[in-house]
Amino acid sequence: MFHRESGYYKTTYAADMALYPLPVARWAVAVIIALLFIAPFVLHEYYVSILNLILVATVGALGLNILVGYTGQISIGHAAFMSVGAYTAANLAVRLGLPFWLTLPAGGLMAAAVGALVGIPSLRIKGLYLAIATLAGQLIIEWTINHVPWISGGVQASIEVPRPTLFGTELKTQRQLYGFLLFFAVLAVIGTLNLVRSRIGRAFIAIRDQDIAAEIIGINIFRYKLLSFAISAFYAGITGVLYTYYLGIANYEQFTIVTSIDYLAMIIIGGLGSILGSILGAIFVTLLPICIRLGMESWGGVLFAGLDINNIIPNLRLIGFGGLIILFLVLEPEGLNRLWRNIRSYFRVWPFSY
Amino acid sequence: MFDWGFTLVLVTNGLLIGLMYSLIALGFVLVYKATDAINFAQGEFVMLAGFLVAGLIVLAGAPFWVGAIAAIAGMVAFGFGLERVVLRPLIGRPIIAVIMATIGLAAVLRGVGPLIFGAETRALSLPISDEPIVLGPISLPPVQLVGAALSLAFLAGFGWFFLKSRMGVAMRAVADNQQVAMAMGIHVERYFAIAWGLAGIVSALGGIAWGALLGVDVFLALVGLKVFPVVILGGLDSVLGAIVGGLIVGVVENLAAGYLDPLVGGGTKDFAPYVLMIVMLMIRPYGIFGKARIERV
Numbered sequence: 001m002f003h004r005e006s007g008y009y010k011t012t013y014a015a016d017m018a019l020y021p022l023p024v025a026r027w028a029v030a031v032i033i034a035l036l037f038i039a040p041f042v043l044h045e046y047y048v049s050i051l052n053l054i055l056v057a058t059v060g061a062l063g064l065n066i067l068v069g070y071t072g073q074i075s076i077g078h079a080a081f082m083s084v085g086a087y088t089a090a091n092l093a094v095r096l097g098l099p100f101w102l103t104l105p106a107g108g109l110m111a112a113a114v115g116a117l118v119g120i121p122s123l124r125i126k127g128l129y130l131a132i133a134t135l136a137g138q139l140i141i142e143w144t145i146n147h148v149p150w151i152s153g154g155v156q157a158s159i160e161v162p163r164p165t166l167f168g169t170e171l172k173t174q175r176q177l178y179g180f181l182l183f184f185a186v187l188a189v190i191g192t193l194n195l196v197r198s199r200i201g202r203a204f205i206a207i208r209d210q211d212i213a214a215e216i217i218g219i220n221i222f223r224y225k226l227l228s229f230a231i232s233a234f235y236a237g238i239t240g241v242l243y244t245y246y247l248g249i250a251n252y253e254q255f256t257i258v259t260s261i262d263y264l265a266m267i268i269i270g271g272l273g274s275i276l277g278s279i280l281g282a283i284f285v286t287l288l289p290i291c292i293r294l295g296m297e298s299w300g301g302v303l304f305a306g307l308d309i310n311n312i313i314p315n316l317r318l319i320g321f322g323g324l325i326i327l328f329l330v331l332e333p334e335g336l337n338r339l340w341r342n343i344r345s346y347f348r349v350w351p352f353s354y
Numbered sequence: 355m356f357d358w359g360f361t362l363v364l365v366t367n368g369l370l371i372g373l374m375y376s377l378i379a380l381g382f383v384l385v386y387k388a389t390d391a392i393n394f395a396q397g398e399f400v401m402l403a404g405f406l407v408a409g410l411i412v413l414a415g416a417p418f419w420v421g422a423i424a425a426i427a428g429m430v431a432f433g434f435g436l437e438r439v440v441l442r443p444l445i446g447r448p449i450i451a452v453i454m455a456t457i458g459l460a461a462v463l464r465g466v467g468p469l470i471f472g473a474e475t476r477a478l479s480l481p482i483s484d485e486p487i488v489l490g491p492i493s494l495p496p497v498q499l500v501g502a503a504l505s506l507a508f509l510a511g512f513g514w515f516f517l518k519s520r521m522g523v524a525m526r527a528v529a530d531n532q533q534v535a536m537a538m539g540i541h542v543e544r545y546f547a548i549a550w551g552l553a554g555i556v557s558a559l560g561g562i563a564w565g566a567l568l569g570v571d572v573f574l575a576l577v578g579l580k581v582f583p584v585v586i587l588g589g590l591d592s593v594l595g596a597i598v599g600g601l602i603v604g605v606v607e608n609l610a611a612g613y614l615d616p617l618v619g620g621g622t623k624d625f626a627p628y629v630l631m632i633v634m635l636m637i638r639p640y641g642i643f644g645k646a647r648i649e650r651v
Contacts, residue, residue: 068450072448072450074450074453076457121632121635121636121639124635124636124639125635125639127449127450127453128392128449128453128590129586129635129639131392131394131450131453132582132586132631132635133632133635135582136582136628136631136632136635139579139624139625139628140625140628140629140632143624143625261457261461264454264457265458268454312469314465315464315465315466315468315469316465316469317465318461318462318464318465319461319462319465319466319469320465321458321461322457322458322459322460322461322462322463322464322465323458323462324458325454325455325457325458325461326440326455326458326459326462329444329447329451329454329455329458330440330443330444330455333447333451
């Protein structure tokens with residue numbers, strides 16, 4: 001519509017392999033980055049805190065999408081990996097007083113190790129069996145954290161974590177945390193963008209599309225499936241650590257099976273095997289309960305007269321998530337990412353039909 | 355010190371509870387056997403049935419038998435409707451789509467139930483005496499006996515159904531190979547619907563039995579989490595396996611609760627079956643009685 005996609009001739013390999021080959025795409029990315037930079041200075045603190053939640057969720061959704069969307073494995077236990085990361089970082093930060101730039105990778109690596117361990121059954125089994133095995137992983141990790149005071153810090157299984165400090169300043173307010181979280185979210189996006197077009201990423205996609213064929217063309221399925229679990233769990237661990245720093249407390253209740261399903265909802269609503277989809281899904285799923293709450297606070301009294309609104313909201317949230325998962329699976333299996341592509345390709349040649 | 359009396363009590367209770375698990379697992383196995391679909395919402399089916407019965411009996415004041423029959427009819431209708439609206443469009447799609455759809459369904463049911471029927475726990479009493487039957491050191495609650503009897507009856511019923519009846523044989527054909535079944539003139543989609551309807555019946559009975567045991571509220575759905583160890587142990591496509599798996603899980607979790615709980619401070623009841631399941635997945639993923647049809651890559 002406003003731009004032409006023809007007439008750009010690539011003369012170097014570097015130009016051909018660029019993440020954003022078209023100038024318009026580079027401009028769009030630049031504008032988005034600029035907006036992300038301005039956001040904390042113009043928005044109210046409350047909205048910044050919502051943005052922070054979205055940033056944290058983006059990292060987790062990207063990780064889960066690497067496993068489910070790109071490698072075609074399934075995990076119903078991702079929240080457990082997040083809790084592994086969260087408790088590792090919390091313990092290191094409290095007991096040894098380590099700064100965030102050490103606890104963060106430590107949490108991620110610990111989650112990756114546990115993820116690879118849970119992923120071992122994926123070498124023998126797949127589909128349904130793998131789903132059940134990861135569900136078992138979730139329940140066992142949850143139980144372990146809850147019942148081993150050495151990990152969970154005893155009282156109510158929660159550990160208070162000191163705020164991250166950067167160059168001597170403690171990141172306390174939402175605006176300060178925003179920059180901290182944005183950095184890691186952008187890092188995760190760029191990392192994933194590069195991962196999926198590398199040798200490893202292509203191996204993942206080959207395994208997803210036809211595992212036997214992938215084995216025949218020389219992909220070591222054993223290694224790549226475990227690697228996928230490990231990378232995905234690494235992202236999950238980082239998400240757990242970031243969320244812990246965001247809340248200031250590590251608590252297993254934030255990482256129950258409900259959270260696992262939230263993240264699965266993100267990537268299905270957003271679009272399996274798509275990075276933009278992960279981001280859109282993270283935005284959508286984070287905003288949904290907030291919108292439901294706002295909606296119920298204004299009209300709840302009319303719709304559900306006589307009932308306590310605070311009891312209804314969690315139920316509506318469950319219905320919303322479940323309903324949307326089913327709706328997207330049945331009607332638009334490729335999620336918001338596909339919807340966005342459809343809109344874009346419609347406007348690309350607008351006002352002509354093709 | 356090893357107390358034989360105590361162990362005997364634990365094992366008998368475990369066996370009875372295990373048979374009640376089998377009842378729920380049967381619904382799961384039926385659907386998997388006929389349609390290759392995995393129902394992660396089996397626990398929520400049971401919860402929904404419990405809500406229906408409790409709603410009819412406690413809220414609407416219907417007599418027990420009316421409530422029970424209406425709940426069975428309601429669950430059959432629900433099974434049919436679900437197959438038509440959600441699962442039929444997913445035929446031929448990757449297995450992960452069906453798994454996710456039933457997970458979504460589970461969330462929806464968990465949200466809808468308390469919204470319609472209220473959040474408080476409702477007691478559901480069967481028209482039998484509450485007086486436990488005492489045999490030496492063991493006392494057997496009648497609710498569990500009824501549940502166990504129900505699942506044994508259904509085992510026999512489904513055994514006959516799959517081996518002898520025309521419908522059951524057709525269903526096995528569908529499960530074995532959908533395309534060949536279609537070529538032999540079997541209306542595959544109809545049998546999918548029938549399988550979900552049967553799962554509805556089993557869930558309704560499970561809902562009545564478990565609702566009478568635990569009381570009806572949202573936590574009734576947690577029973578569904580026990581279905582996975584049961585079916586993995588017994589074999590996903592085996593009716594007999596559901597029974598045997600249920601017995602094993604019931605006994606193991608009761609023994610764990612009796613002997614391990616004092617050592618680690620509780621909660622092993624939910625934990626032990628899953629450990630057993632992981633071990634099973636590693637050694638023999640298709641279960642004790644399941645068909646060895648696992649694809650290895």
